[in-house]
Structure formats: structure tokens, C-alpha cells
Amino acid sequence: MLEIKRIKTGIDKLDKLLQGGFPKNSTILLVGAPGTCKTIFINQFVDKGLQEKETVLYITTDHSPREIKEMAIEFSHNFKANENKRLIFLDAYSWRTNEEKSKFAVTGLTDLNQMNITLSDALVFLGPVKKRIVIDSISSMILYTDADSVARFLQTVSAKSKASDSCLVMTIEEGVHDKKTINMLNFVSDGCIKLKEEDGKRFLKIIKMSQTKHPLDWIPFDIFGEGIDLL
Ligand SMILES: Nc1ncnc2c1ncn2[C@@H]1O[C@H](COP(=O)(O)OP(=O)(O)OP(=O)(O)O)[C@@H](O)[C@H]1O
Ligand SMILES: [Mg+2]
Numbered sequence: 359m360l361e362i363k364r365i366k367t368g369i370d371k372l373d374k375l376l377q378g379g380f381p382k383n384s385t386i387l388l389v390g391a392p393g394t395c396k397t398i399f400i401n402q403f404v405d406k407g408l409q410e411k412e413t414v415l416y417i418t419t420d421h422s423p424r425e426i427k428e429m430a431i432e433f434s435h436n437f438k439a440n441e442n443k444r445l446i447f448l449d450a451y452s453w454r455t456n457e458e459k460s461k462f463a464v465t466g467l468t469d470l471n472q473m474n475i476t477l478s479d480a481l482v483f484l485g486p487v488k489k490r491i492v493i494d495s496i497s498s499m500i501l502y503t504d505a506d507s508v509a510r511f512l513q514t515v516s517a518k519s520k521a522s523d524s525c526l527v528m529t530i531e532e533g534v535h536d537k538k539t540i541n542m543l544n545f546v547s548d549g550c551i552k553l554k555e556e557d558g559k560r561f562l563k564i565i566k567m568s569q570t571k572h573p574l575d576w577i578p579f580d581i582f583g584e585g586i587d588l589l
Contacts, residue, residue, distance in 0.1 A: 362569050365490070365525040368406030369399075371588035372562075375577070380549060381569045385516040385526045387543055390553030395560065395579075395586060396529040398433070399553070400494045401426070402585040403527055404445070405435035407490040413444045415480050415491045415524075419467060419498035423447040423460055433585045448473075448480050450498075467502035470511045477515065481522050491519050493528035496543065497535065505539040512546050562588075 364378035373379045380386055390396050397420075407414045418426060426447070430437040437445055442461070449463040450473065462480045464472050481489070493515075499508045512528070519526040530543060532552075544550050550565040554576070561576040578589040 368402035394553035489524035
């Protein structure tokens, strides 16, 4: 049987549950309420890509690139040294502030066409190598436009990601959007992981993962020095 190529998530025990990681060129949705570690997961996925000598496009709507680099230091992720080489930010945050903008930045979140063009430019800049693309978060995009437009936009991004040998991981807030929106975005994705906090404990669940046999139960995790690890 032909074995499917996998992308390591950055969480070794999760990779074991996923037969090695996310399927190559897949689109993955991370769903969770505020504070359930979506951004930490994303940063760990980015760090793993850099370790694997892949290139990364980080689309950020909720934090400035500076904030993300500061967060990375806490978990010993070396984003700064890789910036503008194998890691580039598509800055969809700093239009709100006077902070210095990245080379790839948008002037707001209402114009998804501009986002699309900037994303294509960024992918060309990174060249024809294996890539990781992350979007943190889709919720802010929906806030400034609407769920249907964002779902259509993400279908295009997902197609571009697959065509450029990339694995796309994106986050969405749970409890902010209606069920139809989450279902629609789940439909656009090849895989979905849910994160939750309950009674002071953290859990994740693999809701779906194409081409993968995986458990369906809630798996406890915690945050350690290097980030998330399953218990
Ligand atoms: N250095 C750290 N060590 C241990 N725990 C941390 C550390 N930094 C953050 N946390 C925990 O992780 C939580 C936030 O994680 P994160 O920012 O990834 O959540 P999120 O799901 O992205 O939230 P939001 O929806 O608000 O963006 C914090 O509330 C805190 O409990
Ligand atoms: Mg976050």
C-alpha cells in the first residue's frame, strides 16, 4: 500500500495518534473557545516546520508579529532568527496601529481580495519548497466581513495551499459563531481538532482527519516548557 506523506504537528504524541502527523497538503481547522491554546498550538506547528527546514507563512490577525515573536521566546521557539528567510508574516493586525508593518501587510480585514493578492505574493517570495501556512484567526476575518465570504476565500486559500505543496492550519473561536459557520469551515477542511478547557483541565479531540485512522475521545494535555504535550 502506498504510504501517505505526513507533516509533523510539533506534538510528538499527537503525531503518533495521527499515524505520523497531518496528511501532506491538507487543510486543518483548530476550533476552541478563547484561551484553549489555539495560538500556542499554531506556534508549535510553525516551530516544527522551521526545525524541519520547511518555510512558513504566518497570517496573523489577532497579534502583531512582534507579539508573536515575544510569545515564541517563552517557549524557546526561534522565530526571530528565521524571519524574512524561512518565516514570513502576513501582517493583518498592524493596520490598526502605528506599528511598523511587515513587507507583506494588508490595510484592513474587509478586503479579502487584497488579502488574496498579498498571500499569493508571499507564496511566490517563499519559492517552490515545502511550506506551512497558518491563519490565526479566521474569527477576526468573519468579524469584518461575513462567514460565507470567508468560507469562499478559505476555499481559494486551501486550493492555493495544496497547489504550492503546503499544509494549512487555521484557527477559529468556538462560541462566537453559529453552528452553521463552524460546519461550513469544517467542510472546507480535511481535518478538524477541537480544544477545550473543563474543570481546570485541558483536552483535545480529533474530530476528523482525512486518510487517517484516529481515536475519537477527548485527550488530556497540558502546557510545558516547550509548549503543548499530551498527558
Ligand atoms: N508560558 C506559558 N506557560 C504556561 N501556560 C501558558 C503560557 N502562556 C500561556 N499559557 C496558557 O495558555 C492560555 C492561552 O493560550 P492561547 O493564547 O494559545 O489561547 P487561544 O486559544 O489562542 O486564545 P484566544 O482565543 O484568546 O486567542 C493562557 O490563558 C494560559 O492559560
Ligand atoms: Mg489565540
